[in-house]
Amino acid sequence: MLVLVINSGSSSLKYQVRDVAQGSVLTEGLIERIGVGNGGGGDGEIEGPRDHAEALELVDAAIHRELGDQEVAAVGHRVVHGGERFAEPVLIDNEITRAIERLNPLAPLHNPANVLGIRAITRKWPQMPQVAVFDTAFHRTLPEHAWRYAVPEELYTNHGIRRYGFHGTSHEYVGRRAAALLEIPEAEFDAVIAHLGNGASVTAIQGGHSVDTSMGFTPLEGLVMGTRSGDLDPSILVFLGRAGWTPEDVDSMLNRDSGLKGLAGNNDMRSVVEASEAGDAKASMALAVASYRLAKYIGGYHVAVGGAKALVFTAGIGENSHQFRSLVAGRLGALGIELDAGLNAARSREPRVISTASSAIPVLVVPTDEERAIAEATAAVVSG
Ligand code: AMP
Numbered sequence: 001m002l003v004l005v006i007n008s009g010s011s012s013l014k015y016q017v018r019d020v021a022q023g024s025v026l027t028e029g030l031i032e033r034i035g036v037g038n039g040g041g042g043d044g045e046i047e048g049p050r051d052h053a054e055a056l057e058l059v060d061a062a063i064h065r066e067l068g069d070q071e072v073a074a075v076g077h078r079v080v081h082g083g084e085r086f087a088e089p090v091l092i093d094n095e096i097t098r099a100i101e102r103l104n105p106l107a108p109l110h111n112p113a114n115v116l117g118i119r120a121i122t123r124k125w126p127q128m129p130q131v132a133v134f135d136t137a138f139h140r141t142l143p144e145h146a147w148r149y150a151v152p153e154e155l156y157t158n159h160g161i162r163r164y165g166f167h168g169t170s171h172e173y174v175g176r177r178a179a180a181l182l183e184i185p186e187a188e189f190d191a192v193i194a195h196l197g198n199g200a201s202v203t204a205i206q207g208g209h210s211v212d213t214s215m216g217f218t219p220l221e222g223l224v225m226g227t228r229s230g231d232l233d234p235s236i237l238v239f240l241g242r243a244g245w246t247p248e249d250v251d252s253m254l255n256r257d258s259g260l261k262g263l264a265g266n267n268d269m270r271s272v273v274e275a276s277e278a279g280d281a282k283a284s285m286a287l288a289v290a291s292y293r294l295a296k297y298i299g300g301y302h303v304a305v306g307g308a309k310a311l312v313f314t315a316g317i318g319e320n321s322h323q324f325r326s327l328v329a330g331r332l333g334a335l336g337i338e339l340d341a342g343l344n345a346a347r348s349r350e351p352r353v354i355s356t357a358s359s360a361i362p363v364l365v366v367p368t369d370e371e372r373a374i375a376e377a378t379a380a381v382v383s384g
Contacts, residue, residue, distance in 0.1 A: 001383070002026065002070060003375040004063070007078040008117025010109065011036050013055045017063055017072060018375040025371075027066035031055040052120040060124070074129040075121050076378030078169070078370065080110035082134030083160065089137070089377040092118055092130040100132060106160060107218075131378040138168030141209040146304075149217075163221070165213035167195045171203040172210075173373035174314045174366045179208070181351050182310060182362060190305040192298050195368065196324070197315035198226035198267065202294060204301035204308075212304050214297055220254060223297065224290035226267035229258035231293070260286050269317045269324060277323075287327055295331035302335055310361055311337065314368040325354070329363060336360025 001021065007014040016028040033048060034055050049055040063072065077092070083103045090096055097118050104111045114132075121130055147163040148156070155161040171193050179189040186208035194202045200223040204212040214222025214230075223230045232254075240250055261267040263286035264275065275283035302308045311332075317324055322345045329339045338359040343352070348365075355363035 001073045001379050002067075003378045004059075004072045004075045005078070005371045005374045005378070006075055006117050006121070007371075008052065008113050008120075010034075010113040010116075013052060013059065013117060015059050015063075016371045016375075017067065018371065020375050020379040023372060026070075027063060028371075029059070029062055031058055052116040053123065056120045056124055072128075074131060074378050074382045075125075076131045076133055076374040077114060077118055078135070078374055079114045079132045080135045080166070081107035081164070082132075082136045082140075083164070084140070086132070086134045086137050087140035089131050089133045089381050091381055092122075092132050096132065097122070106164070129382045131381045133169055133374045133377045135166045135168050136164045138172040139165030139203075139210045139213050141211065142213070143211060146212045161217055163213075163216035165201070165203070165210065166215045166219045167199070167201045167203075167213075168210065169370050169373045169377075170195050170314065170368040171201075171205070171213070173370070174312055174368050175203075175205050175208065177351055177366050178310055178312045178364050181353075181364065181366070184309060189310075190308050191310040191312055192301045192305070192308045193312045193314065194294060194298070194318055194328075195315045196223075196294075196313065196317035196321075199228065200225045200230075200294075200315070200317070202297045202301065204304040206305040212301060224263070224286075224293050225259040226269075227256050227259045227261045229254045229262065260290065263289060269321050273321060273323045287324065291324065291327035291331060294328050298328070298332060299335065308361055310364055312364045312366050314366050319365055319367050325363075325365075329355075337363060339363060 003018050003020055005016045005018060011034045013031045013034060017026045019026055031049060035051055049058060079100055081103045083106060085099060097115060100111055101115050118130060121128060142165065149161060174193050175189065175191060176186060178191060179186050189205060189208050191205045192202060193205060199219055201213055201215040202223060203210050220228050221231060237250055259267065260272050264272045264283040266272050272283045272286055276287055298311060313325055325344055326339060329337055338356045339354055340356045343354040349367060351364065351366040353362050353364055
Protein backbone atom coordinates (compact mmCIF):
# COMPACT_ATOMS: atom_id res chain seq x y z
CA MET A 1 0.00 0.00 0.00
CA LEU A 2 1.33 3.45 -0.94
CA VAL A 3 0.66 6.11 1.68
CA LEU A 4 1.18 9.83 1.21
CA VAL A 5 2.37 11.31 4.50
CA ILE A 6 1.63 15.00 4.91
CA ASN A 7 3.10 17.38 7.46
CA SER A 8 1.28 20.59 6.81
CA GLY A 9 2.65 23.80 8.33
CA SER A 10 1.25 27.31 8.05
CA SER A 11 3.54 28.18 5.13
CA SER A 12 5.04 24.81 4.24
CA LEU A 13 3.96 21.34 3.25
CA LYS A 14 6.28 18.38 3.71
CA TYR A 15 5.33 15.16 1.98
CA GLN A 16 6.57 11.63 1.55
CA VAL A 17 5.15 8.72 -0.39
CA ARG A 18 5.91 5.44 1.38
CA ASP A 19 5.54 1.82 0.44
CA VAL A 20 4.32 0.52 3.78
CA ALA A 21 5.06 -3.17 3.16
CA GLN A 22 8.62 -2.43 2.01
CA GLY A 23 9.17 0.30 4.60
CA SER A 24 10.65 2.40 1.80
CA VAL A 25 10.35 6.03 0.70
CA LEU A 26 9.34 6.34 -2.97
CA THR A 27 9.48 10.10 -3.20
CA GLU A 28 9.50 13.09 -0.88
CA GLY A 29 9.67 16.84 -0.95
CA LEU A 30 9.03 20.14 0.72
CA ILE A 31 6.89 22.97 -0.60
CA GLU A 32 7.76 26.23 1.09
CA ARG A 33 6.63 29.81 1.22
CA ILE A 34 2.96 28.96 0.79
CA GLY A 35 0.98 32.18 0.68
CA VAL A 36 4.01 34.39 1.26
CA GLY A 37 5.12 35.09 -2.32
CA ASN A 38 8.24 33.89 -4.06
CA GLY A 39 11.49 33.29 -2.24
CA GLY A 40 15.07 32.53 -3.11
CA GLY A 41 14.62 28.87 -3.91
CA GLY A 42 17.04 26.06 -3.16
CA ASP A 43 17.87 22.72 -4.72
CA GLY A 44 14.85 20.55 -5.30
CA GLU A 45 12.45 23.04 -3.74
CA ILE A 46 9.34 24.23 -5.51
CA GLU A 47 8.25 27.65 -4.38
CA GLY A 48 5.52 30.18 -4.42
CA PRO A 49 2.05 28.54 -4.25
CA ARG A 50 -0.76 30.87 -3.15
CA ASP A 51 -2.38 28.45 -0.72
CA HIS A 52 -2.38 24.83 0.42
CA ALA A 53 -4.60 23.79 -2.48
CA GLU A 54 -2.03 25.13 -4.94
CA ALA A 55 0.75 23.50 -2.95
CA LEU A 56 -1.09 20.20 -3.23
CA GLU A 57 -1.22 20.57 -7.04
CA LEU A 58 2.58 20.80 -6.98
CA VAL A 59 2.79 17.71 -4.77
CA ASP A 60 0.43 15.85 -7.11
CA ALA A 61 2.53 16.78 -10.15
CA ALA A 62 5.75 15.77 -8.42
CA ILE A 63 4.28 12.42 -7.34
CA HIS A 64 3.09 11.70 -10.88
CA ARG A 65 6.51 12.58 -12.29
CA GLU A 66 8.24 10.24 -9.85
CA LEU A 67 5.77 7.38 -9.58
CA GLY A 68 4.02 7.30 -12.96
CA ASP A 69 0.66 5.57 -12.63
CA GLN A 70 1.24 3.98 -9.20
CA GLU A 71 -1.68 5.08 -7.04
CA VAL A 72 -1.58 6.51 -3.56
CA ALA A 73 -4.11 4.52 -1.49
CA ALA A 74 -4.38 6.75 1.60
CA VAL A 75 -3.08 9.94 3.16
CA GLY A 76 -1.67 10.14 6.68
CA HIS A 77 -1.52 13.55 8.35
CA ARG A 78 0.77 14.54 11.17
CA VAL A 79 -1.55 16.46 13.49
CA VAL A 80 0.08 18.18 16.43
CA HIS A 81 -2.75 18.38 18.96
CA GLY A 82 -5.34 15.72 19.63
CA GLY A 83 -6.42 17.22 22.97
CA GLU A 84 -8.08 14.84 25.40
CA ARG A 85 -10.18 13.17 22.76
CA PHE A 86 -7.70 11.43 20.50
CA ALA A 87 -5.71 8.55 21.95
CA GLU A 88 -5.27 6.74 18.63
CA PRO A 89 -4.91 7.56 14.93
CA VAL A 90 -8.36 8.08 13.37
CA LEU A 91 -9.99 7.97 9.97
CA ILE A 92 -10.84 11.57 9.06
CA ASP A 93 -14.35 12.73 8.19
CA ASN A 94 -15.96 16.17 8.46
CA GLU A 95 -16.71 15.74 12.14
CA ILE A 96 -13.10 14.75 12.91
CA THR A 97 -11.80 17.70 10.91
CA ARG A 98 -14.02 20.04 12.94
CA ALA A 99 -12.85 18.38 16.16
CA ILE A 100 -9.22 19.02 15.20
CA GLU A 101 -10.18 22.61 14.38
CA ARG A 102 -11.80 23.03 17.80
CA LEU A 103 -8.37 22.27 19.29
CA ASN A 104 -6.85 25.27 17.48
CA PRO A 105 -6.62 27.36 20.68
CA LEU A 106 -4.34 24.69 22.21
CA ALA A 107 -1.96 24.66 19.21
CA PRO A 108 -2.54 27.95 17.39
CA LEU A 109 0.53 27.60 15.17
CA HIS A 110 -0.01 23.99 14.17
CA ASN A 111 -3.57 22.67 14.17
CA PRO A 112 -4.98 25.35 11.82
CA ALA A 113 -2.23 24.45 9.33
CA ASN A 114 -2.94 20.73 9.72
CA VAL A 115 -6.62 21.41 8.98
CA LEU A 116 -5.68 23.36 5.84
CA GLY A 117 -3.80 20.29 4.62
CA ILE A 118 -6.72 17.97 5.38
CA ARG A 119 -9.26 20.23 3.64
CA ALA A 120 -7.04 20.62 0.58
CA ILE A 121 -6.88 16.83 0.18
CA THR A 122 -10.63 16.46 0.83
CA ARG A 123 -11.40 18.91 -1.98
CA LYS A 124 -8.93 17.44 -4.45
CA TRP A 125 -9.55 13.73 -3.75
CA PRO A 126 -12.94 13.47 -1.99
CA GLN A 127 -12.79 9.65 -1.97
CA MET A 128 -9.26 9.40 -0.57
CA PRO A 129 -9.12 7.80 2.92
CA GLN A 130 -7.29 10.19 5.26
CA VAL A 131 -5.95 9.39 8.70
CA ALA A 132 -4.90 11.82 11.44
CA VAL A 133 -1.93 10.75 13.55
CA PHE A 134 -1.59 12.92 16.64
CA ASP A 135 1.62 14.04 18.35
CA THR A 136 -0.18 13.98 21.70
CA ALA A 137 -2.00 10.64 21.38
CA PHE A 138 0.65 8.35 22.83
CA HIS A 139 0.60 10.42 26.04
CA ARG A 140 -3.14 9.94 26.66
CA THR A 141 -2.13 7.16 29.07
CA LEU A 142 -0.45 9.60 31.48
CA PRO A 143 -1.93 9.13 34.94
CA GLU A 144 -3.69 12.18 36.37
CA HIS A 145 -0.93 12.81 38.90
CA ALA A 146 1.46 13.28 35.96
CA TRP A 147 -0.76 15.48 33.78
CA ARG A 148 -2.20 17.81 36.46
CA TYR A 149 -0.69 21.20 37.16
CA ALA A 150 -1.13 22.28 40.77
CA VAL A 151 -3.33 25.24 39.89
CA PRO A 152 -7.04 25.91 40.50
CA GLU A 153 -9.32 23.30 38.92
CA GLU A 154 -11.09 25.88 36.72
CA LEU A 155 -7.94 26.40 34.65
CA TYR A 156 -8.31 22.81 33.57
CA THR A 157 -12.09 22.71 33.27
CA ASN A 158 -12.47 26.11 31.55
CA HIS A 159 -9.29 26.32 29.51
CA GLY A 160 -7.99 22.77 29.12
CA ILE A 161 -4.80 23.71 30.95
CA ARG A 162 -3.07 20.43 31.73
CA ARG A 163 -0.02 18.56 30.50
CA TYR A 164 -0.54 16.90 27.09
CA GLY A 165 2.96 15.97 25.91
CA PHE A 166 4.24 15.89 22.31
CA HIS A 167 6.56 13.88 20.02
CA GLY A 168 4.30 10.93 20.87
CA THR A 169 4.59 9.31 17.44
CA SER A 170 8.37 9.27 17.77
CA HIS A 171 8.45 8.08 21.40
CA GLU A 172 6.05 5.24 20.62
CA TYR A 173 7.90 4.14 17.48
CA VAL A 174 11.33 4.30 19.11
CA GLY A 175 10.09 2.53 22.24
CA ARG A 176 8.65 -0.30 20.15
CA ARG A 177 11.89 -0.72 18.19
CA ALA A 178 14.00 -0.62 21.35
CA ALA A 179 11.85 -3.30 22.99
CA ALA A 180 12.20 -5.45 19.86
CA LEU A 181 15.98 -5.00 19.79
CA LEU A 182 16.22 -6.05 23.45
CA GLU A 183 13.72 -8.87 22.90
CA ILE A 184 11.50 -7.59 25.70
CA PRO A 185 7.72 -7.90 25.12
CA GLU A 186 6.25 -4.40 24.71
CA ALA A 187 3.81 -4.98 27.57
CA GLU A 188 6.80 -5.51 29.89
CA PHE A 189 8.94 -2.70 28.51
CA ASP A 190 9.80 -0.01 31.06
CA ALA A 191 12.16 2.61 29.64
CA VAL A 192 13.20 6.22 29.35
CA ILE A 193 13.20 7.59 25.80
CA ALA A 194 15.07 10.83 25.04
CA HIS A 195 13.99 12.44 21.76
CA LEU A 196 16.64 15.12 21.31
CA GLY A 197 16.19 17.22 18.20
CA ASN A 198 15.74 20.95 17.77
CA GLY A 199 12.69 20.32 19.92
CA ALA A 200 13.43 17.83 22.68
CA SER A 201 11.43 15.76 25.11
CA VAL A 202 11.92 12.73 27.31
CA THR A 203 9.26 10.14 28.03
CA ALA A 204 8.80 7.55 30.78
CA ILE A 205 7.40 4.32 29.37
CA GLN A 206 5.91 1.66 31.63
CA GLY A 207 4.50 -1.55 30.21
CA GLY A 208 4.83 -0.02 26.76
CA HIS A 209 2.68 3.02 27.70
CA SER A 210 3.66 6.62 28.27
CA VAL A 211 3.34 7.45 31.98
CA ASP A 212 5.15 10.79 31.98
CA THR A 213 6.74 13.15 29.50
CA SER A 214 8.66 16.39 29.78
CA MET A 215 6.63 18.57 27.40
CA GLY A 216 3.39 19.82 28.90
CA PHE A 217 0.59 22.17 27.92
CA THR A 218 2.78 23.21 24.99
CA PRO A 219 6.09 21.94 23.57
CA LEU A 220 7.92 24.57 25.65
CA GLU A 221 8.10 22.72 28.96
CA GLY A 222 10.93 20.41 29.98
CA LEU A 223 14.36 20.10 28.44
CA VAL A 224 16.73 22.77 27.18
CA MET A 225 16.11 22.82 23.40
CA GLY A 226 17.61 24.51 20.35
CA THR A 227 15.78 27.79 20.89
CA ARG A 228 13.30 26.94 23.69
CA SER A 229 13.97 27.45 27.38
CA GLY A 230 12.26 24.38 28.79
CA ASP A 231 11.42 24.53 32.52
CA LEU A 232 11.67 27.80 34.39
CA ASP A 233 10.03 29.56 37.31
CA PRO A 234 6.67 30.86 36.02
CA SER A 235 7.12 33.99 38.14
CA ILE A 236 9.73 35.13 35.64
CA LEU A 237 6.89 35.72 33.18
CA VAL A 238 4.97 37.78 35.71
CA PHE A 239 8.12 39.72 36.51
CA LEU A 240 8.73 40.47 32.82
CA GLY A 241 5.07 41.42 32.32
CA ARG A 242 5.39 43.97 35.11
CA ALA A 243 8.57 45.23 33.49
CA GLY A 244 6.59 46.00 30.32
CA TRP A 245 7.15 42.91 28.17
CA THR A 246 4.09 42.01 26.09
CA PRO A 247 2.86 38.38 25.87
CA GLU A 248 4.27 38.30 22.32
CA ASP A 249 7.70 39.48 23.58
CA VAL A 250 7.76 36.77 26.24
CA ASP A 251 6.51 34.09 23.84
CA SER A 252 9.16 34.95 21.29
CA MET A 253 11.95 35.10 23.88
CA LEU A 254 11.07 31.71 25.36
CA ASN A 255 10.41 29.91 22.07
CA ARG A 256 12.88 31.51 19.71
CA ASP A 257 15.74 33.11 21.63
CA SER A 258 16.31 30.73 24.53
CA GLY A 259 17.70 27.21 24.94
CA LEU A 260 21.12 26.59 23.37
CA LYS A 261 20.72 29.80 21.39
CA GLY A 262 20.11 31.86 24.52
CA LEU A 263 22.97 30.27 26.41
CA ALA A 264 25.57 29.83 23.67
CA GLY A 265 24.37 32.09 20.86
CA ASN A 266 23.77 29.09 18.57
CA ASN A 267 20.83 26.68 18.36
CA ASP A 268 22.71 23.94 16.49
CA MET A 269 24.16 21.22 18.71
CA ARG A 270 27.01 20.48 16.30
CA SER A 271 28.18 24.09 16.42
CA VAL A 272 27.81 24.28 20.19
CA VAL A 273 29.88 21.09 20.66
CA GLU A 274 32.55 22.40 18.28
CA ALA A 275 32.66 25.76 20.06
CA SER A 276 32.94 24.03 23.42
CA GLU A 277 35.80 21.84 22.18
CA ALA A 278 37.51 25.00 20.93
CA GLY A 279 37.37 26.44 24.45
CA ASP A 280 34.22 28.60 24.31
CA ALA A 281 33.08 28.81 27.96
CA LYS A 282 29.49 29.79 27.11
CA ALA A 283 29.12 26.79 24.81
CA SER A 284 30.47 24.49 27.53
CA MET A 285 28.02 25.95 30.05
CA ALA A 286 25.14 25.49 27.60
CA LEU A 287 26.06 21.80 27.24
CA ALA A 288 26.33 21.48 31.01
CA VAL A 289 22.89 23.03 31.58
CA ALA A 290 21.26 20.91 28.86
CA SER A 291 22.88 17.62 29.92
CA TYR A 292 22.22 18.28 33.62
CA ARG A 293 18.54 19.04 32.96
CA LEU A 294 18.16 15.86 30.91
CA ALA A 295 19.98 13.74 33.50
CA LYS A 296 17.59 15.02 36.20
CA TYR A 297 14.61 13.96 34.08
CA ILE A 298 16.13 10.56 33.38
CA GLY A 299 16.70 9.99 37.10
CA GLY A 300 13.14 11.06 37.85
CA TYR A 301 11.64 8.88 35.14
CA HIS A 302 13.74 5.90 36.21
CA VAL A 303 11.88 6.22 39.50
CA ALA A 304 8.54 6.89 37.77
CA VAL A 305 8.64 3.59 35.87
CA GLY A 306 9.87 1.59 38.87
CA GLY A 307 13.30 1.01 37.36
CA ALA A 308 13.80 1.42 33.63
CA LYS A 309 15.05 -1.55 31.62
CA ALA A 310 16.67 0.74 29.04
CA LEU A 311 17.64 4.31 28.25
CA VAL A 312 17.12 5.19 24.59
CA PHE A 313 18.44 8.17 22.60
CA THR A 314 16.85 9.34 19.35
CA ALA A 315 16.43 12.29 16.90
CA GLY A 316 19.10 14.60 15.49
CA ILE A 317 21.16 15.06 18.65
CA GLY A 318 20.29 11.75 20.29
CA GLU A 319 21.27 9.78 17.18
CA ASN A 320 24.32 11.78 16.14
CA SER A 321 25.99 13.57 19.01
CA HIS A 322 28.16 11.06 20.85
CA GLN A 323 29.57 14.00 22.79
CA PHE A 324 26.19 15.00 24.17
CA ARG A 325 25.23 11.38 24.96
CA SER A 326 28.49 11.02 26.80
CA LEU A 327 27.87 14.20 28.84
CA VAL A 328 24.43 12.94 29.86
CA ALA A 329 25.58 9.42 30.69
CA GLY A 330 28.45 10.88 32.69
CA ARG A 331 25.85 12.33 35.08
CA LEU A 332 24.07 8.99 35.50
CA GLY A 333 26.76 7.04 37.33
CA ALA A 334 24.48 6.75 40.37
CA LEU A 335 22.14 4.62 38.24
CA GLY A 336 25.02 2.34 37.27
CA ILE A 337 24.81 3.51 33.66
CA GLU A 338 28.07 3.21 31.73
CA LEU A 339 28.65 3.89 28.03
CA ASP A 340 31.15 1.95 25.95
CA ALA A 341 33.27 4.75 24.46
CA GLY A 342 33.88 2.85 21.22
CA LEU A 343 30.26 1.86 20.67
CA ASN A 344 29.10 5.36 21.57
CA ALA A 345 31.45 6.99 19.06
CA ALA A 346 30.73 4.52 16.22
CA ARG A 347 28.51 5.92 13.45
CA SER A 348 25.59 3.84 12.25
CA ARG A 349 22.02 4.22 11.01
CA GLU A 350 20.99 1.00 12.74
CA PRO A 351 19.37 0.68 16.17
CA ARG A 352 22.15 -0.35 18.55
CA VAL A 353 23.36 -0.73 22.12
CA ILE A 354 26.10 1.73 23.17
CA SER A 355 26.57 0.75 26.83
CA THR A 356 29.12 -1.63 28.37
CA ALA A 357 28.21 -5.20 29.28
CA SER A 358 28.44 -4.22 32.95
CA SER A 359 26.14 -1.16 32.66
CA ALA A 360 23.18 -1.56 35.06
CA ILE A 361 20.79 -1.06 32.12
CA PRO A 362 21.44 -0.97 28.38
CA VAL A 363 21.69 2.39 26.67
CA LEU A 364 20.48 2.40 23.06
CA VAL A 365 20.50 4.63 20.03
CA VAL A 366 17.39 4.06 17.91
CA PRO A 367 16.84 6.28 14.85
CA THR A 368 13.37 7.74 14.80
CA ASP A 369 11.22 7.82 11.66
CA GLU A 370 7.97 9.68 12.27
CA GLU A 371 6.89 9.47 8.63
CA ARG A 372 7.27 5.71 8.67
CA ALA A 373 5.26 5.49 11.89
CA ILE A 374 2.53 7.72 10.38
CA ALA A 375 2.44 5.65 7.18
CA GLU A 376 2.15 2.40 9.14
CA ALA A 377 -0.56 3.81 11.41
CA THR A 378 -2.45 5.10 8.37
CA ALA A 379 -2.30 1.73 6.61
CA ALA A 380 -3.44 -0.01 9.81
CA VAL A 381 -6.47 2.29 10.24
CA VAL A 382 -7.45 2.13 6.58
CA SER A 383 -7.26 -1.65 6.43
CA GLY A 384 -9.27 -1.87 9.66
P1 AMP B 1 16.25 17.26 14.48
O1 AMP B 1 15.32 18.35 14.96
O2 AMP B 1 15.87 15.90 14.96
O3 AMP B 1 16.53 17.33 13.01
O4 AMP B 1 17.66 17.57 15.19
C1 AMP B 1 18.37 18.76 14.97
C2 AMP B 1 19.56 18.82 15.93
O5 AMP B 1 20.40 17.67 15.70
C3 AMP B 1 20.45 20.03 15.74
O6 AMP B 1 20.79 20.57 17.00
C4 AMP B 1 21.69 19.46 15.08
O7 AMP B 1 22.85 20.18 15.41
C5 AMP B 1 21.75 18.08 15.69
N1 AMP B 1 22.59 17.20 14.86
C6 AMP B 1 22.32 16.74 13.63
N2 AMP B 1 23.37 16.03 13.16
C7 AMP B 1 24.32 16.07 14.13
C8 AMP B 1 25.64 15.53 14.27
N3 AMP B 1 26.20 14.80 13.29
N4 AMP B 1 26.30 15.78 15.41
C9 AMP B 1 25.74 16.51 16.39
N5 AMP B 1 24.51 17.04 16.33
C10 AMP B 1 23.81 16.83 15.22
